[in-house]
Amino acid sequence: MSSAVKRVAEDDIPLDAKRPKTDAEVDADPVPASDVQMGEGDAPHPPQAEEAAQASAAAEDAPVASSSGAQRSDKKPRGVPDPNSKRSQRKADKGRKGKDDWGRKGKDGAQQWVDRRRGTRPEDGTEEGEQRERTPRLPKRLCAVLIGFCGSGYNGMQIQKPPAKTIENELFDALVRAGAVSKDNSDDPVKVGLKRAARTDAGVHAAGNLVSLKLITTIPGVTDVVARVNEELPAQIRMWGYTRVTNSFEARQLCDSRKYTYFFPSYMLLPPKPGSGNYINLQKACEDSPVPALDHPFWKGHEDDDIATDLQRKRAWRAPADKLAALRTTAAKFEATHNFHNFTVGRPFQDRSCMRFMKKIEISEPAVYGDTEWISVMLHGQSFMLHQIRKMMSALVLSVRNDTPDSVMDELYGPRPIFIPKMPSLGLLLEQPIFESYNRKAAAASEGKQAEDPEYRAPIDFDMHAEEIRAFKEKFIYANMRAVEDRDGLFDAWVRHVDDYTGQELLYLNPKGTVPTVAALKPGTPRENPFREKRRFNMTTFDEPSKDESEDEEVETPLAKGAKGAKLAETEG
Incomplete structure (x- = not known):
């Protein structure tokens, strides 16, 4: 045998061959393919791996010449790393971990090995190489x-x-x-x-x-x-x-863009009842110039009626033409691009994402269902923020019923933070999202192609399902909305809750169309006598009438509890 020994490069030796195998690994070694029948999913060992293994064995068995010329077998060749060293062990461990397994650091700062490919590995104890039943792969x-x-x-x-x-x-x-x-x-x-x-x-x-x-x-x-x-x-x-x-x-x-519709009973346009907090505040604000809201014929002789009697009379009331005209004039102030920071939560005036474009606001003619007259408002906007539509509707209805000029809307778009209550969720409905730009591009790309062509793309069209959608709305949405209102008088409860408030946060609902300094919120300063919203007005269904209101209050904070920025950015309505 020649004394010269061919040196084996470190990179040519598989990582598993460079370290001693444990007893478990030796027991788990596969039987050579020549001794067993190869399965359909098994692959033979590549020739490169066999050659590398043979070279590794030769390097371990070959004697190594010492500096004195004598051959010694107890020393490793120069340039070949010790497989038992810590460095070799670290390399071997890292080699066994795939990129998909590398995770983030844990809370204690230690690196964690995490399988990112969720659900793709067997969790039932099935070993690799065993045949597992899988459902047929269908094209998606x-x-x-x-x-x-x-x-x-x-x-x-x-x-x-x-x-x-x-x-x-x-x-x-x-x-x-x-x-x-x-x-x-x-x-x-x-x-x-x-x-x-x-x-x-x-x-x-x-x-x-x-x-x-x-x-x-x-x-x-x-x-x-x-x-x-x-x-x-x-x-x-x-x-x-x-x-x-x-x-x-x-x-x-x-x-x-998106289209929403909001439905509400027309009696919400009635002015506040004499003696209520809202009525008293309005009375103070217009001592020099009385407004019709303070002397409305609906309340004459009925100042002492109870809630049930008031509600029965309200449902029989029908909105006059002048109220509908005021409603449409004020609603038009929403159109175009404005800063809606006061119409959502957790966003300052400087937040550019508060700039929203409203394409069209339409108010339908009132329609009577049962004893109650209803009004629907269609809001077509490029996009909406959390609670934006409910706050828009609140500002619209409350300003019209208090005879507040539509100029107040310009104040609400301004830099001062102003509190606007949320109208009940019950009346809100997403009609449909609109994909005009995509449909144009899809039509151009599909021009001349038949529907059977794999490259054909049909437009996104809700109108082709209009009849089904209309029947669904009538049965599951409108019917539920009216049933809850008929049974619980939810919209009336919301109006009475607003009228009971005696604080300063709603003083902008005055006949001058301006926001008093005392009505503006002061960032970083606790609110004095804040308007407290009720959780039940966020609900859209009730198993039975709610009687316990002791835990019904919620206070709107600058950032809703538990809500993260991403949720606030995406959630609509």
Whole structure:
């Protein structure tokens, strides 16, 4: 044997070959492929690995020449690292960890190994290489799913961890049960890229909303995917249809605008009852120039009537033409671009995201249902912030009933922070998100193509489901809205709550259309005698009339408790 020994480069030796194997690893060594029948999913050892292993063995067995010329077998060759050294062990450990396993630092600052690929590894004790039953892989395509829902009893639109009950939780589970989402992806909606066009708040209804996700559109044994999914959904959530979209589709980013409707009984336009806190404040504000609100015929001779008698008379009242005209004139002040920082929570005047563009505000002719006359207001805006619509409606209704000039709206857009109560959630409805720009691009790209063409993209169109949506709104949304109002008088309770307030925060509801200094909030200073909102006005359904109001109060803080910036930025209504 030649005394010269071929040196083996460190990089050519596999990491597992450079360190001694443990007893467990020796026992777990696979039987050579020549001794067993190779399975379908098994792969032979690559020749490079065998050569490297042989070279490693040769390096370990070969004698090494000493400096005196004698051969010694108890020393390692120069340049070959000691596999038992700490450095070699660290390299081996790092080599065994894949990039997907590297996690963030823990609370104690120590690095953690975390499997980021959620749900892709066996959790039932199945060893690698064992055959596991898997559902057949069916092709999935990015689709826009058109839905509608009655939000009563739900904690908003976006999916949340149990026990929170949300619209997306119900929808995703139904898609899994129907086979439109595979079992392999059923543990995490992120795997199918679930996103939404409008993130509605708790209790808010939607005649139309849109979620996008990778959907299995050809399900074995299912001829109508929409009907199959609706079988798995509760009756108050409906899937109207779906359409294939481009791979770059972003539901929220590509939504050009949203349409909402707010419904309220017309009796809310009646002026405050004589003797109430609102009436007294209004009386003080217009000592020099009396306004019609202080001498309204509705209240003459009925100043001492009880709440039930008042409500019965209110429901029989019909809004006159001058009130409707004032309502439309003031509503027009919302149109165009304004700073709506006073119409949401947690945002200062300097926040550029408070600049919102309202395309159109329309007020319908009143309609009578049962004993009550209702008015609907359509708000078409590019986007909305948390509580924005409810605060817009509050400023609109309260200013008209107090004979406040529409110039007060300009004050509310100004830099001073001003408190605006929220109207009840019960009247709010998302009509639909609108995708005009996307539809134009999709039409141009699909020009000349047939619907069967894989490259064809149909427009996102809620109008083709108009009849189904109309019937759904009447049965599940309008009927619930009227039933709650008829039974509980919720809107009347809200108006009386506003009129009972005797503090200074609503003094801008005066006949001059200006905001007194004492009515503006002072950042960093505790509010004196703040207006206290009621939690029940955030609800949209009630199992029985609420009688215990001892824990019903909530105080609006600059940043809603538990709400993070991302949620405030995305939640609408």
